[in-house]
Amino acid sequence: MVDLTTAELHGALEDPALNSMNFLNEVAGQYPDAIQLAAGRPYEGFFDLSDLHRYLRLFCRYLSEGLGLPDDQVRRTVFQYGRTKGIIHQLVATNLELDEGVTVDPESVVVTVGCQEAMFLVLRALRADERDLLLAVSPTYVGLTGAARLVDLPVRPVASGEHGIDLDDLVRVIRQARAAGRRPRACYVMPDFANPSGVRMDTSTRRGLLDVAADEDILLLEDNPYGLFHGEADRLPTLKAMDESRRVVYLGSFAKSVLPGARVGYVVADQRVAAADGSVGLFADQLSKIKSMLTLNTAPIAQAVVGGKLVEQNGSLARANLRERTVYAENLRHVLDGLAKRFPRDANGVAEVSWTAPAGGFFVVVTVPFVVDDRLLERSARDYGVLWTPMHHFYDDGAEVRALRLSCSTVPAAGIEAGLDRLAALVDDELRRLRGTGELL
Amino acid sequence: MVDLTTAELHGALEDPALNSMNFLNEVAGQYPDAIQLAAGRPYEGFFDLSDLHRYLRLFCRYLSEGLGLPDDQVRRTVFQYGRTKGIIHQLVATNLELDEGVTVDPESVVVTVGCQEAMFLVLRALRADERDLLLAVSPTYVGLTGAARLVDLPVRPVASGEHGIDLDDLVRVIRQARAAGRRPRACYVMPDFANPSGVRMDTSTRRGLLDVAADEDILLLEDNPYGLFHGEADRLPTLKAMDESRRVVYLGSFAKSVLPGARVGYVVADQRVAAADGSVGLFADQLSKIKSMLTLNTAPIAQAVVGGKLVEQNGSLARANLRERTVYAENLRHVLDGLAKRFPRDANGVAEVSWTAPAGGFFVVVTVPFVVDDRLLERSARDYGVLWTPMHHFYDDGAEVRALRLSCSTVPAAGIEAGLDRLAALVDDELRRLRGTGELL
Structure with missing residues (x-):
């Protein structure tokens, strides 16, 4: 039956x-x-079970010696319900500073259950009604498309071209959508060795993309799980590092740089949002409200493991x-x-x-x-x-x-x-x- | 700006x-x-940092000695991306058998990022279009209302009365909604010491509620974070233990019985779902598809900590x-x-x-x-x-x-x-x- x-x-x-x-x-x-x-x-x-124990201990020591918390507060931080936006936001901000040249207010960081939850939070926030559209360079990571489906947000493909995004096509898609009464909110991109294409955007394409985003008034969702694995090539600046007008929402992952089994990622959302009552706050705080009804907070134990590795490496994962x-x-x-x-x-x-x-x-x-x-x-x-x-x-x-x-x-x-x-x-x-x-x- | x-x-x-x-x-x-x-x-x-290390070790030993996994698979289970429905589903099923007298197929268990994600998964699945409604005993846990908001699912209050739910009111609300062209899908209840009312349903109310659910063709979402903390009173059977026709979707939490900092909960969804292609599977597998686009899987490290405590206690958390x-x-x-x-x-x-x-x-x-x-x-x-x-x-x-x-x-x-x-x-x-x-x- x-x-x-x-x-x-x-x-x-x-x-x-x-x-x-x-x-x-x-x-x-x-x-x-x-x-x-x-x-x-x-x-x-390189998986080693003893790492988990060492990271946990290092993070607890960071809480007590680094942040000066008394023992009961150290235990509370790791065991109890915690801050919705996370407990390793300062370490994440340091990491972004060291490895990506990105300076962010730790308050604009929301630590998430992997990058997947970060994508969901942003898409849930941006999908206000049936006019809203998401753009994504095609081919696209299927996790992005799936998350968009969960909030009934259509995804319109943008041609990749040989440089990772065809900017003329992007402008065309945005204008066509607007002419049809739709509201293109953001374009999802993976500028560094995209999944699945492997393509990397060159610096001038990155600059051009930021210009289009500003001219056409859309956000860019920059997903960067592979930036650290740049082989023999030099690293290129992330969009977020080049972003002077808060156009970029940065999606980060520790799945490849620390371990997938912690399911810890994050989103940097430093955009300023005006609420109905006239108050102005960070987009991160809006995402935090959604997270509070989705997963409450990212497991402090999992954050502690990732935090411990960040502490061990003095904040840099590039060298590690x-x-x-x-x-x-x-x-x-x-x-x-x-x-x-x-x-x-x-x-x-x-x-x-x-x-x-x-x-x-x-x-x-x-x-x-x-x-x-x-x-x-x-x-x-x-x-x-x-x-x-x-x-x-x-x-x-x-x-x-x-x-x-x-x-x-x-x-x-x-x-x-x-x-x-x-x-x-x-x-x-x-x-x-x-x-x-x-x-x- | x-x-x-x-x-x-x-x-x-x-x-x-x-x-x-x-x-x-x-x-x-x-x-x-x-x-x-x-x-x-x-x-x-009772928070003790050494517990975390012991639980982790116990879970790894369970994987190797209990399940016979070779070392590389033990490491993979804890470190790598994992099964969407979780890695402690068998331990959860044993726990339900021992502590709740509930017999479930482990395949019908989805391990979630706390009970909050479990609620979201169920509500996302049940909200097909604007006709759908959720019922909830009022006053209601605000996390339920918040999760419903995220999927645009209206929540209609049902009177609590002195027994935890007024069954006449429940029938009235369901029929009124149907008469207005709406589709009441499920009623959310916390039969044991509800948050916030503290009220516990007596056994005959539980039986009556299951009858109404069957007669009126709705699901019951049973949330049970406080059942273990029954003071001097005897425990009463959960709805799921009394459920003979798969009317109950059971929402479980380890936040109070193990620790909140792992953010591990679960949902038991043994309902049989027919897909468009005629195949029939478990509701749990539909929820798993949603989870794969929301958080991918619950942090294996966090599951390992909870799993380790379950192993240490031979599956029962009542005694622990x-x-x-x-x-x-x-x-x-x-x-x-x-x-x-x-x-x-x-x-x-x-x-x-x-x-x-x-x-x-x-x-x-x-x-x-x-x-x-x-x-x-x-x-x-x-x-x-x-x-x-x-x-x-x-x-x-x-x-x-x-x-x-x-x-x-x-x-x-x-x-x-x-x-x-x-x-x-x-x-x-x-x-x-x-x-x-x-x-x-």
């Missing part, structure tokens, strides 16, 4: 965006021995992540070299299979001459023993996509070699099959 | 329900030396909370005796001030012959040094309320005595002032 139907539940539950995560996790769960080139999970070789940065850079090199070896150009210099060559981050996008759908992924997992992500999950229009995303973050070099062998076998078989049926373009 | 106005943001941000938490926290923060009879926070005397239960029962006795001493009946047996006498839980409601508003609380904090909660925060209609809520969970006996002295002084001064102006009823 059935108790409910999805027809009586929120529409998002039948939406492909909300099923993406589930589907991808399910396939991975069903084929645990398949090589994991799908998940953008951090490298596990040198070894991770090296691993990711080497893995990325392995993936790129491995692809070149397995998919050589023919005598005429023509390539049937092509791929991006990002300077950093976790992701490489491989373009193939056939449609990459979920059934192909299932076949790949079952018959070839390799997992990757069909790129159609990152587009919101349901169109067929001839590309897949490889992640080089989790699997060590030998695994990458084996995984690419398996992928090459799948691609070769697929090409042969399609040539046989005459379906190949 | 202003960047945004609340008029362009989601309407909930100007709603009194969302400002309640903020306001109450602000007053508490402004007067840190005032005696805390406001917050429903657990007693702090005997000392807490004793403290709360003694404090409650102090509050009730202290009120009787300070507000005696006059020679005719008439009482100007009256109060509830719950058998357990954290809260006593004091009724006074004058309106209790936020300004009175501010005066109480500033001039009298005592904090309590104006009851109007728990009503959704903006009407004036002549009552306040006292919490007896945090402050030890001596503090309760001093706090009640200060409250009595405030009440006496207020009565004198109002008699002087002739405003007293």
Whole structure:
């Protein structure tokens, strides 16, 4: 007997965006021995249980010796319900100062349950009525699209181009939306080694984007989980570091730079908001009100673990992540070299299979001459023993996509070699099959 | 210069329900030396930092020795992104079996960022369109009202009566709503020592409520943070334990039984849901999809701490909370005796001030012959040094309320005595002032 139907539940539950995560996790769960080139999970070789205990102790010592709290207040800070905006906001502000050159008032920081909650808070706040729209560079992280679905906020794609965002297209989309009576509120971007494209915006594109945001009066939601993993390339300034008029809401994550298992992220929202009673406060305080009804506060224990690592590293995670940065850079090199070896150009210099060559981050996008759908992924997992992500999950229009995303973050070099062998076998078989049926373009 | 106005943001941000938490926290923060009879926070005397380390170690040992995971998988479970529905679902199911006599499939459990996220997930799922309504026994926990605001789900009050819910009123509200074309989806109840009323439903009321839910085809959202703290009274079966037709969605919290600082709660959602493609699954899996776009998963580190305590206690928290239960029962006795001493009946047996006498839980409601508003609380904090909660925060209609809520969970006996002295002084001064102006009823 059935108790409910999805027809009586929120529409998002039948939406492909909300099923993406589930589907991808399910396939991975069903084929645990398949090589994991799908998940953008951090490298596990440095995980050490004793770190957790040390971080907890360091954070408690910071509370007592650094902030001068008596013992009962140290215990209260870690055990009890806490400040809605978080207890490591000062450490986060120091980290932003040291690693990103971003100076923020700690009061404008809301510590969140991972970056995912940060996105949700901002989208919930910005979606006032059915006129509101969100813009996002396409392809887009599916977690953004999913969060937008939960608040019934449509997401309009903006072309990426080769520089990470096509500014002419951005202006066009904004003006078209306004002409149609809609209200484009913000554009979501990942300027550093975007998920899934791997593309990094150059500095002049960043500057141009800030100018468009000011001219067209929209906010920019800057998500930056991969900035620290810039391989051999120099770092570029974040949008927030270049933001002189509070156009940028900055979404931060400690999932890759400390550990995912703490589920600690944050949002910097220093925009000034006027309330109906005439008072003016920080956008962070509006987000905090939403958070108070969503998760109350981010687990102080989890914040303490992240805070302890920040304390240990004197606030900087760039230096602490040198070894991770090296691993990711080497893995990325392995993936790129491995692809070149397995998919050589023919005598005429023509390539049937092509791929991006990002300077950093976790992701490489491989373009193939056939449609990459979920059934192909299932076949790949079952018959070839390799997992990757069909790129159609990152587009919101349901169109067929001839590309897949490889992640080089989790699997060590030998695994990458084996995984690419398996992928090459799948691609070769697929090409042969399609040539046989005459379906190949 | 202003960047945004609340008029362009989601309407909930100007709603009194969302400002309640903020306001109450602000007053508490402004007067840190005032005696805390406001917050429903657990007693702090048993907080011990070494517990955290022991729980973490116990949980890791459970993973390796209990579940037979190799070391790398133990580390992965605690450090990495994890299962959306959580990693302590089996321990939660055991706990429900032992402490609540509730048998559930662990797959129907979603571990959440506190009970607040559990409420949000359920309300987000149930709010399909503008016809949907939530019912709640009034007065209601403000976190429920706030979560409903975030998904634009109206909350209709149901009378409490002396047994915790007036079943005739419930039927009336449901039928009236249906007659008006609305869709009442569920009724939120706290059958055990409700926040804020302290009222406990007797067993026949519980049975009657389940019957009404079945007859009128609505769900019951049972929230049970205080069930373990039943003082000298026997425990009564939860609705979920009596639920034979999957009418009850059970909302659980470890904030009081383990610690708030882990922010770990859960929802049991064993309802069977038919999807558009004809497949049938658990309501828990629909909630999991929402969670995957809200917080991804509950911090494994925080789950590990709670899981470690469950492991240490062989799954039962009833025995582990005997000392807490004793403290709360003694404090409650102090509050009730202290009120009787300070507000005696006059020679005719008439009482100007009256109060509830719950058998357990954290809260006593004091009724006074004058309106209790936020300004009175501010005066109480500033001039009298005592904090309590104006009851109007728990009503959704903006009407004036002549009552306040006292919490007896945090402050030890001596503090309760001093706090009640200060409250009595405030009440006496207020009565004198109002008699002087002739405003007293």
